[in-house]
Amino acid sequence: MAEAPKAPITQDVLTIPRKIPEGPANLIGMSREQMRAALIAVGTPEKQAKMRVGQIWQWIYVWGMRDFAEMTNLSKDFRAQLAEHFVVALPEVVSKNVSTDGTRKYLVRIAGGHEVEVVYIPETDRGTLCISSQVGCTLTCSFCHTGTQKLVRNLTAGEVIGQVMLVRDDLDEWPTPGANKEAQRLLSNIVLMGMGEPLYNFDNVRDAMKIAMDPEGLSLSRRRITLSTSGIVPEIARTADEIGCMLAISFHATTDAVRDTLVPINKRWNIEALLAALRAYPRLSNSERITFEYVMLDGVNDSDADAHRLVALIKGIPAKINLIPFNEWPGAPYKRSSNNRIRAFSDIVYAAGYASPVRKPRGEDIMAACGQLKSATERARKSRAEIAAEAGI
Ligand code: SF4
Structure with a gap:
């Protein structure tokens, strides 16, 4: 039997305006592609961005590291740049x-x-x-x-x-x-x-x-x-x-x-x-x-x-x-x-x-x-x- 047409799914939540948080962006939850774009946006050279994502990704998701200062295979300058623009924050x-x-x-x-x-x-x-x-x-x-x-x-x-x-x-x-x-x-x-x-x-x-x-x-x-x-x-x-x-x-x-x-x-x-x-x-x-x-x-x-x-x-x-x-x-x-x-x-x-x-x-x-x-x-x-x-x- 053909199904009667249904009303479209509407959800209040979709219409609630979300306040965009100010301050450093959280790297947790970004896809690799989003992280790459975020790094480039703060000055990481495009050629390096993919490799940098790989390194940061491993620190965060393999080793559970939150502090950029401890990400020792990244240069000091790059770590400082990360700390200026990003956080690694959990609920x-x-x-x-x-x-x-x-x-x-x-x-x-x-x-x-x-x-x-x-x-x-x-x-x-x-x-x-x-x-x-x-x-x-x-x-x-x-x-x-x-x-x-x-x-x-x-x-x-x-x-x-x-x-x-x-x-x-x-x-x-x-x-x-x-x-x-x-x-x-x-x-x-x-x-x-x-x-x-x-x-x-x-x-x-x-x-x-x-x-x-x-x-x-x-x-x-x-x-x-x-x-x-x-x-x-x-x-x-x-x-x-x-x-x-x-x-x-x-x-x-x-x-x-x-x-x-x-x-x-x-x-x-x-x-x-x-x-x-x-x-x-x-x-x-x-x-x-x-x-x-x-x-x-x-x-x-x-x-x-x-x-x-x-x-x-x-x-x-x-x-x-x-x-x-x-x-x-x-x-x-x-x-x-x-x-x-x-x-x-x-x-x-x-x-x-x-x-x-x-x-x-x-x-x-x-x-x-x-x-x-x-x-x-x-x-x-x-x-x-x-x-x-x-x-x-
Ligand atoms: S959280 Fe509870 S009310 Fe919501 S879908 Fe699951 S079982 Fe149903």
Whole structure:
């Protein structure tokens, strides 16, 4: 059936004028080409610019160096010139909480005083970093705490890749110059599953992930990067073409009626339209499967009938189904499904031939559910402010 014409995507964020920061430009987040142009603009001879970019790139993204004075293979004059025009600056860590299970959750401040969350999850064979792409979110998925926070703005490419760099700082995993740069990989995987819808900030997310994948820099394989979307259908093919990373879908329901409530963007691109886009996903293969994320909500989407419908819907798509026990937050309108229910659901999916790992809740003691830490911190600040007001301070 032909799809009804859709209204164009409009986003408040695109119309909010951004103040151009004054002062030295930040090299973090620039592509190689942008960095080259920036160097030439401050007087680097064109013939040298590409080589200079290579050198600076290595200092920043291989060795984690921030201070131009320490970039010892550059001439003193050139280092002084760099210091005059540029900075190498990351978002600021406002708070860090470490769970008893080793999960680290950071609240990070970006330009304008806005805050986003970053979560590092260590596992035996990998260390996964969950990063944010927007401050707040335009979408209002009803199970998601971030969905209760208004969209403020898109993150810049520098702010997206900056999250990866600051966690590498915290893990102390920048190698010493001259040492084997592959020796440590505490941060081995990136998931774009934090605050925001990454496909509504496509260009900045793409540019940041290109920096992450640069083989002479952070050098993360595209297969170690997973972008999670709620289903922005027109951008799905672009993700394969322009980023080439793995794809995860916030699926969460097996009927349009339920998905309309849980993931309201479904009203614009329904399950049928979404699955058609996924079937056409250019990189699909058995070794590059799409992950379907499915949050288990008691009595909402967790019945045996749902499990059977789910496997029927995704038939033919190389897929893995990630069952997520709901991480309840204060005031959440849902409850987590029981362990028995999750197991029964998982058994049906598994019997149909799909891997269906149940995600182990991580960092519950530090409010690792997306969006929770930011709200809690805001509440704490408010009450401190109220106390101060009452005390006449
Ligand atoms: S699940 Fe993702 S897209 Fe939906 S409201 Fe939360 S952050 Fe936004």
